[in-house]
Amino acid sequence: MAPRAEIIAVGSELLTPLRSDTNALVLTARLREIGIEVVARTTVADDAALLTGAFRNAIARTDLVIATGGLGPTEDDLTREALAAAVGRPLERDPALMAELEQRFARFQRPMAEVNRKQADLIQGAVPLKNPRGSAPGQRLEAGGTTVVLLPGPPAEMRPMFEEHIAPLLAAKVAGRALRTRILRIASMSESDVEQAVAPIYTTYTNPRTTILGAPGQVELHLTADGDTAEQADERIESLAAGIRAALPGRVYSEDGRELHEVVAALLVERGLTLALAESCTGGALAARLTEVPGSSRFLGRAWVAYANAAKTDMLGIDPALLERVGAVSEEVAAAMAAAARARAQADIGVAITGIAGPGGGTEEKPVGLVFIAVDGAAGARVRRCFFPGERTRVRTQATQAALEMVRRGILGLAAL
Numbered sequence: 001m002a003p004r005a006e007i008i009a010v011g012s013e014l015l016t017p018l019r020s021d022t023n024a025l026v027l028t029a030r031l032r033e034i035g036i037e038v039v040a041r042t043t044v045a046d047d048a049a050l051l052t053g054a055f056r057n058a059i060a061r062t063d064l065v066i067a068t069g070g071l072g073p074t075e076d077d078l079t080r081e082a083l084a085a086a087v088g089r090p091l092e093r094d095p096a097l098m099a100e101l102e103q104r105f106a107r108f109q110r111p112m113a114e115v116n117r118k119q120a121d122l123i124q125g126a127v128p129l130k131n132p133r134g135s136a137p138g139q140r141l142e143a144g145g146t147t148v149v150l151l152p153g154p155p156a157e158m159r160p161m162f163e164e165h166i167a168p169l170l171a172a173k174v175a176g177r178a179l180r181t182r183i184l185r186i187a188s189m190s191e192s193d194v195e196q197a198v199a200p201i202y203t204t205y206t207n208p209r210t211t212i213l214g215a216p217g218q219v220e221l222h223l224t225a226d227g228d229t230a231e232q233a234d235e236r237i238e239s240l241a242a243g244i245r246a247a248l249p250g251r252v253y254s255e256d257g258r259e260l261h262e263v264v265a266a267l268l269v270e271r272g273l274t275l276a277l278a279e280s281c282t283g284g285a286l287a288a289r290l291t292e293v294p295g296s297s298r299f300l301g302r303a304w305v306a307y308a309n310a311a312k313t314d315m316l317g318i319d320p321a322l323l324e325r326v327g328a329v330s331e332e333v334a335a336a337m338a339a340a341a342r343a344r345a346q347a348d349i350g351v352a353i354t355g356i357a358g359p360g361g362g363t364e365e366k367p368v369g370l371v372f373i374a375v376d377g378a379a380g381a382r383v384r385r386c387f388f389p390g391e392r393t394r395v396r397t398q399a400t401q402a403a404l405e406m407v408r409r410g411i412l413g414l415a416a417l
């Protein structure tokens with residue numbers, strides 16, 4: 001088992017909308033690289049009783065606790081006192097720390113206020129951690145089999161102190177262990193459908209562990225394994241990933257961090273195919289995603305945003321009689337838009353999206369969330385009738401995602417959804 005860590009962010013300001021706890025993100029990333037998993041994060045106000053409780057909980061449930069902030073000289077800097085209370089040990093004024101503090105103030109030719117003296121207080125048995133960039137030193141101590149580290153709050157002080165004093169120590173402790181994560185991405189499938197298909201497989205594994213995360217138009221499976229080496233951890237992940245791929249044939253579009261538009265862009269480039277887009281309800285969102293990819297002119301030459309009926313006729317030559325007869329949100333118009341975009345751009349594949357993103361404009365027959373997506377050309381000719389739940393932004397996001405998945409499946413010759 002990889003060591004488990006908890007991060008405690010101390011500071012009432014971190015519980016307002018004005019400041020966010022960026023230290024925890026930095027520490028989480030670094031700990032993962034080292035091979036330590038962060039299993040809990042706590043943000044605590046400048047309150048002695050709450051802080052003491054937070055330390056007690058964290059020490060009881062994890063192997064490593066890193067707290068940042070609250071090491072300053074003022075009344076509301078309570079981290080040292082709270083940890084001392086949690087581990088039941090006294091604070092002792094450390095003469096060497098005191099001398100360093102005095103030298104620091106002398107160097108800046110500033111008198112040292114009485115309150116600063118408490119920054120030289122060390123919890124009995126703790127090792128002091130030097131902070132050349134600020135006045136608050138850190139501390140490290142062992143308590144009940146857990147390593148507890150106190151670091152100052154300012155990120156510019158916290159980060160170098162972690163690197164200098166803590167990272168090498170932790171790396172030595174976990175030497176011979178490696179922690180790896182792989183993210184499997186699946187588009188156009190609900191979280192519950194993915195769960196139903198893969199739960200019988202992943203629940204038989206304790207290493208890797210699996211987390212399922214749903215987002216509009218996408219589900220992610222996070223597989224995290226530890227092993228004696230990175231290779232062993234990767235092999236364990238691959239064993240589970242193979243089972244998941246088999247349970248969801250053709251559905252996992254990425255295992256290397258890439259999003260769907262990047263995967264589709266790479267496929268188009270690889271196959272030397274070009275794309276043309278005609279978007280109505282997504283207003284260019286699909287074009288925006290595809291052109292995020294550097295070098296997108298290799299596969300995307302033209303994209304139309306044809307929002308009003310008149311635009312569909314003027315720009316793409318859609319027959320006004322057809323629009324009148326079946327309506328802009330229809331299988332026929334979607335197909336005509338994709339074919340027109342392809343022909344006008346002389347592209348290999350035409351893609352069109354037309355739907356009702358809401359909140360207004362829905363009818364009983366054509367409710368909000370109804371979207372037709374058409375693909376025409378080298379990826380096959382088909383139209384998909386989709387019904388996306390949620391508000392406007394969600395509908396639009398899901399529509400672009402579904403269109404990309406149609407293109408991907410078409411190019412790869414996978415069955416239509």
Ligand code: ATP
Pocket residue numbers: 009010011013014019020021022023024068069070071072073077134135136151152153154155
């Ligand atoms: P010092 O008082 O010597 O600056 P300290 O340990 O007392 O150190 P705090 O007073 O708690 O630190 O915070 C100092 C600054 O660092 C504040 O501006 C605070 O917003 C910022 N800070 C504290 N904790 C975090 C955090 N978790 N993420 C990002 N910034 C933080």
